[in-house]
Amino acid sequence: MTGSEISETLLPGLYLVATPIGNLRDITLRALDLLKAADVIYCEDTRQTAKLLHAYGIQTRTATYHDHSEDKVRRKILDQIQEKKQIVALVSDAGMPLISDPGYKLVQAARAENILVTSLPGANAPLTAVQLSGLPCDKFAFLGFLPSRSAARRASLKEWMDVPATLVFYEAKQRVIPALQDVQAVLGDRPVAVVRELTKKFEEILSGPLPEVLDRLNKREEIRGEFVILIGAGDGGLWTEDRIQHRIQHLLERDVPVKTLSAQISEESGWSKKDIYQRALLQKDT
Secondary structure, eight states, X not given: OOHHHHHTTSOSEEEEEOBOSSSTTOSOHHHHHHHHHOSEEEESOHHHHHHHHHHTTOOOXXXXXXXXXXXXXXXXXXXXXXXXXXXXXXXXXXXXXXXXXXXXXXXXXXXXXXXXXXXXXXXXXXXXXXXXXXXXXXXXXXXXXXXXXXXXXXXXXXXXXXXXXXXXXXXXXXXXXXXXXXXXXXXXXXXXXXXXXXXXXXXXXXXXXXXXXXXXXXXXXXXXXXXXXXXXXXXXXXXXXXXXXXXXXXXXXXTOOHHHHHHHHHHHHOOOHHHHHHHHHHHHHO
């Protein structure tokens, strides 16, 4: 079936199309059909998307769309669908659009105007990393990219310290070691997995206790690749002195009154409300 024949079976709308995260063959037949049939493909970087389109002989016109695009660009896309009855595809540089990539503002606007929005799912780096990590997969939380500065990164990690799930986030190669050091400082020596170059020739999974993985990375002359970092869940409910202090500090930083946080933490942990109240007063004064 040709692109024009496929387009006759499609309704005008916004189609979110997953692209490979590394290996170019990790794309669905349905995605290829849609990209051929589309009137236009919006992408983060037209040069990156051009590599995929060239590999499959797709000649559909491309244009740039990113989260900093002005309202008039989104308006243009919506008009292409509503007035010109066009089939518009949205792709990211790799993986599923909107997953730590541009697009949610466009989807939000399209749905507000009752425009057809649908997804053609496919490759996804966080899910692939969870599969390969060897860490529990029944509960996990995807954090996207953590802040680039250490202080902000540690503050963000504190918000997740009591979540009983595997934590998953992206990290740039130059920040992998500093990020893991911050994880160690805030969350302790948890089990971790550092996954790099997913689906590519040099795919690698480093897993084990955090200090061991950090040591292996520190011994490398150079850190290369695109990374997904996974952190195992904490102690599963053991309320240590250190954990109580972190929890108090977390709530103090959010201006929760001492009396209120004491009652809350006492109910969560089983510790004496009086003991927590006294600790909170000391921490507030330091």
